[in-house]
Amino acid sequence: MKACTFVVLTMLAAAGSFHASLLAHHSNVGFAVETVNTATGVVKEWKWMNPHTWLIVDVDDGKGGSVEWAMEGRAPGVLLRAGWTRTVLKPGDKVTVHYSPSKDGSKVGMIARVTMADGRVLPNAPPAN
Amino acid sequence: MTKRIALLTVAAIASAVAAPISRAQTPSGAQTLPDLSGVYYPVNAAGGGARAGGAPPAPQAPPKPLPAPTRTAPLSDGSRGRSPDAPVLTPEYMKKWEAMRDSRIAGSSDSDNTAKCLPPGMPAMMNMAYGMEIMQTKDKITFFSELNDALRRVYLDGRKPTPAILDDPTYAGYSTGHWEGDTLVVDTVSLRDNTYIEGFTPHSDQMTIRERIRFVSPGILEDRITVTDPKALVKPWETVKTYRKMTGPPEDQLREFACAEGIEHAR
Numbered sequence: 001m002k003a004c005t006f007v008v009l010t011m012l013a014a015a016g017s018f019h020a021s022l023l024a025h026h027s028n029v030g031f032a033v034e035t036v037n038t039a040t041g042v043v044k045e046w047k048w049m050n051p052h053t054w055l056i057v058d059v060d061d062g063k064g065g066s067v068e069w070a071m072e073g074r075a076p077g078v079l080l081r082a083g084w085t086r087t088v089l090k091p092g093d094k095v096t097v098h099y100s101p102s103k104d105g106s107k108v109g110m111i112a113r114v115t116m117a118d119g120r121v122l123p124n125a126p127p128a129n
Numbered sequence: 130m131t132k133r134i135a136l137l138t139v140a141a142i143a144s145a146v147a148a149p150i151s152r153a154q155t156p157s158g159a160q161t162l163p164d165l166s167g168v169y170y171p172v173n174a175a176g177g178g179a180r181a182g183g184a185p186p187a188p189q190a191p192p193k194p195l196p197a198p199t200r201t202a203p204l205s206d207g208s209r210g211r212s213p214d215a216p217v218l219t220p221e222y223m224k225k226w227e228a229m230r231d232s233r234i235a236g237s238s239d240s241d242n243t244a245k246c247l248p249p250g251m252p253a254m255m256n257m258a259y260g261m262e263i264m265q266t267k268d269k270i271t272f273f274s275e276l277n278d279a280l281r282r283v284y285l286d287g288r289k290p291t292p293a294i295l296d297d298p299t300y301a302g303y304s305t306g307h308w309e310g311d312t313l314v315v316d317t318v319s320l321r322d323n324t325y326i327e328g329f330t331p332h333s334d335q336m337t338i339r340e341r342i343r344f345v346s347p348g349i350l351e352d353r354i355t356v357t358d359p360k361a362l363v364k365p366w367e368t369v370k371t372y373r374k375m376t377g378p379p380e381d382q383l384r385e386f387a388c389a390e391g392i393e394h395a396r
Contacts, residue, residue: 027238033202050390051246051277077259077275077384100201103236112198121195 031100031110039109040096041066046089048076055089055111057097071099073111074124082126093117163311163344165263165270168381169372171256172349205328206233216330216356216366225331233329240329246388248279250300250324251317252338252354255370260383270306270313275383283315295319298334312343326356326366333360348374 041059053073058066073079076086089095094117099109114122207230218226229240238244248254259275268286273279281301290303298321306315317338326332336358345351352370356362375381 027241027244028202029206029233029238029241030236031201033204034200036198036201038197050386051243051388052391075259075276075386077386080384081380098198098201110201112201113195124198124201 033100036098036112038098043089043091043093048086069107071097071109071111082123084122166265167374169261169374172371172373208234216326217363222331222361229329243277246392248277248300251302253325254279262383275386277388278386290318312341315340332358335360
């Protein structure tokens with residue numbers, strides 16, 4: 001029972017810190033926007049939501065395991081015009097994410113581009129007008 | 130007679146609530162005015178703008194490997210200083226800007242109103258990076274910004290801001306306008322002092338804005354904006370925004386931006 005309570009509390013704490021990090025990083029200034037790193041991994045969740053979308057990815061850690069990252073995307077309206085949809089990404093999809101890392105070193109990034117397993121590219125914006 | 134009056138009243142009401150006009154007229158009915166109604170995106174916008182026309186592209190395999198992106202968004206923390214085109218601030222307001230710059234470089238969103246789901250406010254609202262919808266009637270023109278679902282109204286019926294309005298500043302301010310030929314001239318007052326002129330350039334509660342809005346060619350709308358602020362600015366600041374009108378679906382449809390959804394989710 002004690003162990004069970006501990007697990008639940010740990011899960012709640014993890015959920016709380018995750019959501020707090022979403023709120024804390026909602027502005028571009030939270031990210032090193034001129035640094036673009038690359039991560040490959042498997043989609044855990046694709047949140048098509050306002051004001052910004054979120055792609056939760058289990059990123060390969062290079063040692064046979066994975067670590068969860070929260071990648072912040074642009075607003076649904078912006079991404080619709082760039083060719084994304086609410087269902088374009090699904091749990092289990094393999095993706096490569098170009099992202100700018102959070103300035104505070106947490107496992108949160110801001111998406112520059114997502115490349116899907118079949119080579120399709122999801123950009124941040126439509127071609128320049 | 131009574132019946133006739135009733136019919137006339139019904140006709141007047143029907144005409145008053147009719148869909149936005151396609152051809153506006155002056156009160157005298159003599160001159161046809163430009164119709165600004167429609168959905169627009171900024172020309173040469175970085176980020177949220179639409180393409181020149183046609184449907185959004187479906188994600189496709191590129192013909193050859195794309196070069197890796199070198200940035201995710203424009204640098205907006207002030208770490209490279211102020212642009213030569215930026216408003217020239219008085220020493221008092223330059224200090225405020227520098228304090229916000231330091232906070233932003235450290236990664237803080239404290240100086241970012243839209244990150245808190247607040248309206249972008251005038252005049253920064255007219256960047257319209259996520260698209261703009263203009264709704265026009267004879268007596269009022271309404272500007273809608275997809276970013277943060279923000280709205281401003283420009284009254285064209287001759288009303289003026291009252292003392293009560295001037296005592297109640299808002300993010301969009303209070304705008305009145307008139308036509309000078311084909312140009313819509315708009316004056317905006319009663320603005321809150323916690324919005325930004327552009328980027329995170331601060332201003333005082335004495336800021337006022339004049340705009341001259343006109344079509345410079347078919348479908349291309351220009352807004353020449355002059356910002357005056359005797360406390361914050363050394364001299365009035367002028368900037369020009371240009372927008373392209375969309376011609377059909379899906380690009381002439383803006384999307385809902387229910388900003389609080391994400392904030393609520395985070396709680």
